[in-house]
Structures are given as structure tokens and as C-alpha cells.
Amino acid sequence: MEIIDGNKIAAAIIAELKATVATFPGRRPCIALIRVGDDPASVSYVKKKQANAAEIGIESRLILPPVTITPAELFALVDQLNADAGVDGILVQSPLPKGIDEVAVFRRIAAHKDVDGFHTMNLGKLAQEDETGFVACTPAGIMELLRRSGVTLAGKHVVVLGRSLIVGKPAALLAVQRKAWANATVTLCHSQTANLPALTRQADILIAAIGKAEFVTADMVKPGAVVIDVGVNRVPDATKKSGYRLTGDVHFPTVSPLCAKITPVPGGVGPMTVAMLMQNTVKAYRQNLGIA
Numbered sequence: 001m002e003i004i005d006g007n008k009i010a011a012a013i014i015a016e017l018k019a020t021v022a023t024f025p026g027r028r029p030c031i032a033l034i035r036v037g038d039d040p041a042s043v044s045y046v047k048k049k050q051a052n053a054a055e056i057g058i059e060s061r062l063i064l065p066p067v068t069i070t071p072a073e074l075f076a077l078v079d080q081l082n083a084d085a086g087v088d089g090i091l092v093q094s095p096l097p098k099g100i101d102e103v104a105v106f107r108r109i110a111a112h113k114d115v116d117g118f119h120t121m122n123l124g125k126l127a128q129e130d131e132t133g134f135v136a137c138t139p140a141g142i143m144e145l146l147r148r149s150g151v152t153l154a155g156k157h158v159v160v161l162g163r164s165l166i167v168g169k170p171a172a173l174l175a176v177q178r179k180a181w182a183n184a185t186v187t188l189c190h191s192q193t194a195n196l197p198a199l200t201r202q203a204d205i206l207i208a209a210i211g212k213a214e215f216v217t218a219d220m221v222k223p224g225a226v227v228i229d230v231g232v233n234r235v236p237d238a239t240k241k242s243g244y245r246l247t248g249d250v251h252f253p254t255v256s257p258l259c260a261k262i263t264p265v266p267g268g269v270g271p272m273t274v275a276m277l278m279q280n281t282v283k284a285y286r287q288n289l290g291i292a
């Protein structure tokens with residue numbers, strides 16, 4: 001069993017991006033990060049995004065509207081950033097407060113600045129395998145993690161657990177692409193799937209993104225499978241200073257001995273998501289400035 005080191009692979013990508021950005025004449029790439037409210041996970045993620053941007057030489061602008069912001073005001077903020085020629089990428093951190101239609105906000109972002117890849121246009125381009133679009137960062141990070149860990153997908157059975165817009169659906173669309181690095185057979189499972197363990201047990205590569213702590217147990221995994229754990233769950237733990245511990249969607253102690261390879265939580269997919277966001281920001285900058 002091999003533990004895939006997401007921190008190490010992400011650090012290599014960050015270093016590559018830093019070297020690339022250093023060659024750009026003129027202004028730096030710039031990402032605007034909008035975070036509404038103080039969800040502790042969002043605070044932590046956005047901090048990581050800013051730290052990675054700073055390391056690479058990407059400018060980041062943090063915008064913290066009050067939780068009382070109305071949908072109309074949030075739209076107006078997005079419109080303003082869409083019109084700002086100095087901003088290459090715009091990210092609205094999910095989740096948004098109840099009462100704001102998140103997908104409507106994602107759609108409001110100009111498609112060419114949608115570095116999260118959640119806009120209708122970019123999801124459409126993903127389905128059409130049009131590489132000018134932006135691919136959602138977590139699924140893109142998973143594919144890159146597999147590629148750089150020497151895991152091939154062609155002809156393999158990839159089982160994706162979870163049908164979210166942010167992870168499950170785009171991950172399935174990526175794995176089935178007609179590309180040498182993809183060409184997998186994909187099963188997309190979710191909370192309403194019948195006989196779930198029978199399906200997950202068929203996976204050569206299991207991508208767990210269901211958002212339930214330690215949901216995937218040993219009986220659900222085929223020996224020798226590659227397991228990608230996308231979950232980031234906080235469970236109460238009195239022995240920790242913070243009062244909680246982070247755990248994935250996979251019960252690591254019992255599943256990991258079965259696997260050929262597995263990603264840990266933290267330190268697996270998480271850092272790759274941020275690295276892909278940075279890559280998308282550099283892509284947006286190039287497209288924006290017409291640099292090849």
C-alpha cells in the first residue's frame with residue numbers, strides 16, 4: 001500500500017507555476033476571492049488559496065462582504081469584478097449563506113474569469129472536451145494526482161461516489177474523456193444508488209466525494225484498488241486542542257491496508273485543489289492577455 005502524497009505533488013506544481021509566472025512581463029496574474037461569512041472551513045481554504053497565490057507571484061484580492069449581503073448586491077460585486085481588466089479570475093467560496101442561490105452566482109461570473117469551472121459555459125466545454133474552458137479544481141486535481149502517481153485510467157472502472165457540481169459530476173466527465181490519460185469506464189453513484197457496496201467493490205479507482213465521514217468501509221473496496229478520498233469532515237474529538245479532527249469519506253484505518261494506493265486526509269486531494277486553482281488563474285491570465 002502506498003500513500004499518495006498530495007502535499008508533495010502540489011508543491012511541485014506550485015514550483016512549476018512560480019517559474020512560469022516569473023517569465024511574465026508586466027503585471028502579475030490576479031485572482032479575486034469572495035468569501036461571505038465565517039464558515040471555519042471556508043476561512044481555512046481561502047487562507048490557503050491566498051498563501052499559494054503569494055508563493056507563486058499571483059496577486060490575490062480578498063473581498064469579505066457581510067453575511068447580510070443580498071443576492072442583488074453580490075451580483076453587483078461580481079459584475080464589477082467581471083468588468084475589471086486587472087482581475088483574471090474570480091472565485092466565490094462555497095457555501096454561501098442560505099437564501100443566496102449559489103449556482104446563480106456562479107453563472108454570473110464571466111465564463112472567461114470562472115477559474116472554479118462552475119459556470120454553465122465551462123461545464124458545457126468540459127462535456128464537449130473543449131480545452132479552452134476551465135475545469136473544476138478538485139476533479140482536475142484528482143486527475144493530476146493520478147497522472148503524477150503513475151495511475152492510468154484507460155479501460156479501468158472508475159467509480160465516483162457523489163454527484164455534486166463541484167466534484168462528482170465533473171470528475172465523472174473527466175474520467176470518460178476521449179483522451180489518452182482518461183478513457184475510463186465510469187459509474188457515478190450517489191445517496192439514492194441501490195446496492196452501493198456491490199458497485200464500489202467493482203472499482204479499480206474509487207473516488208469518494210459523498211461528504212459523509214468515514215462512509216467507505218473495507219467491505220466496499222476491492223483489494224488492490226486505488227482510493228481517492230475527497231471528503232473533508234470535522235468530527236468532534238476531545239483529545240484535540242481544536243475540539244475536532246479532520247477525516248475523509250473513507251475509513252482510513254481499515255480501508256488503507258487493502259489498497260494499492262490511497263490519498264490521506266488531510267494532505268491528499270486538498271492541496272491539489274488549490275494548485276489547480278492557481279493553474280486555472282494562470283490560464284485565465286494568458287487568455288486574458290493573449291499570451292500563448
Ligand code: GUN
Pocket residue numbers: 091092093094095116137138166273
Ligand atoms: N468550497 C469547497 N470547494 C470549493 C471549490 O472548489 N470552490 C469554491 N468556490 N468553493 C468551494
